[in-house]
Amino acid sequence: MDLVAVVLRVIHIVCGVYWAGTLFFVATFLQPAVSAAGPEGGKVMQALMRRRYLDVMPAVAILTILSGLDLYRRASGNFSADWIGSRHGVILTIGSLAAIVAFVIGVLLMRPAARRVGPLVQGAQELPEGPDRDARLAEAAALRRRTAMSGRWVAGLLVVAVIGMAVARYV
Numbered sequence: 001m002d003l004v005a006v007v008l009r010v011i012h013i014v015c016g017v018y019w020a021g022t023l024f025f026v027a028t029f030l031q032p033a034v035s036a037a038g039p040e041g042g043k044v045m046q047a048l049m050r051r052r053y054l055d056v057m058p059a060v061a062i063l064t065i066l067s068g069l070d071l072y073r074r075a076s077g078n079f080s081a082d083w084i085g086s087r088h089g090v091i092l093t094i095g096s097l098a099a100i101v102a103f104v105i106g107v108l109l110m111r112p113a114a115r116r117v118g119p120l121v122q123g124a125q126e127l128p129e130g131p132d133r134d135a136r137l138a139e140a141a142a143l144r145r146r147t148a149m150s151g152r153w154v155a156g157l158l159v160v161a162v163i164g165m166a167v168a169r170y171v
């Protein structure tokens with residue numbers, strides 16, 4: 001038994017399930033519920049940030065990708081073009097790339113927008129009513145929309161990744 005491969009597979013599957021499952025839950029339930037709750041919803045997001053949701057998820061995603069890359073190297077016999085061009089290889093490659101693009105969107109678009117919402121709303125609440133406060137609240141609303149939109153893209157790409165991982169073995 002190749003113990004390293006078994007450990008890599010366990011890390012890969014546990015982290016992948018956690019990453020994709022969390023993003024599916026966020027896109028389909030949490031984000032719509034938080035938006036519907038208005039200012040109270042903002043408090044839930046703040047509590048999530050304090051629990052370091054925005055740091056834990058990228059770390060879990062990185063573990064999924066690094067373990068996946070080594071599984072890919074092993075499965076493809078060090079990136080053999082024949083394997084990559086086979087039906088099995090193509091499906092795994094599409095799934096892997098979808099997950100990597102999801103990670104890039106999450107880190108470059110979703111995370112920075114989500115991080116800025118809380119401080120903006122807090123700052124706005126400390127201002128007297130007027131155009132400055134309205135401008136900050138409008139900026140926070142735009143960032144929330146960007147977070148939700150990029151979250152939907154990340155979740156959609158992870159659906160592609162999960163389907164690819166699920167079917168590759170059987171094609």
Ligand code: HEM
Nearest residue numbers: 013016017020065068069071072075096099100161165169
């Ligand atoms: C959320 C993202 C991901 C999830 C949920 C996921 C899940 C899985 C699962 C459940 C398997 C086992 C499939 C089977 O044995 O039939 C698997 C295999 C595999 N995954 Fe992923 N994966 C993800 C991302 C990635 C990424 C980013 C890569 C590469 C960079 C990758 C590369 C692989 C490879 C090469 C295998 C096959 C390993 C083998 O045949 O021994 N995966 N993945």
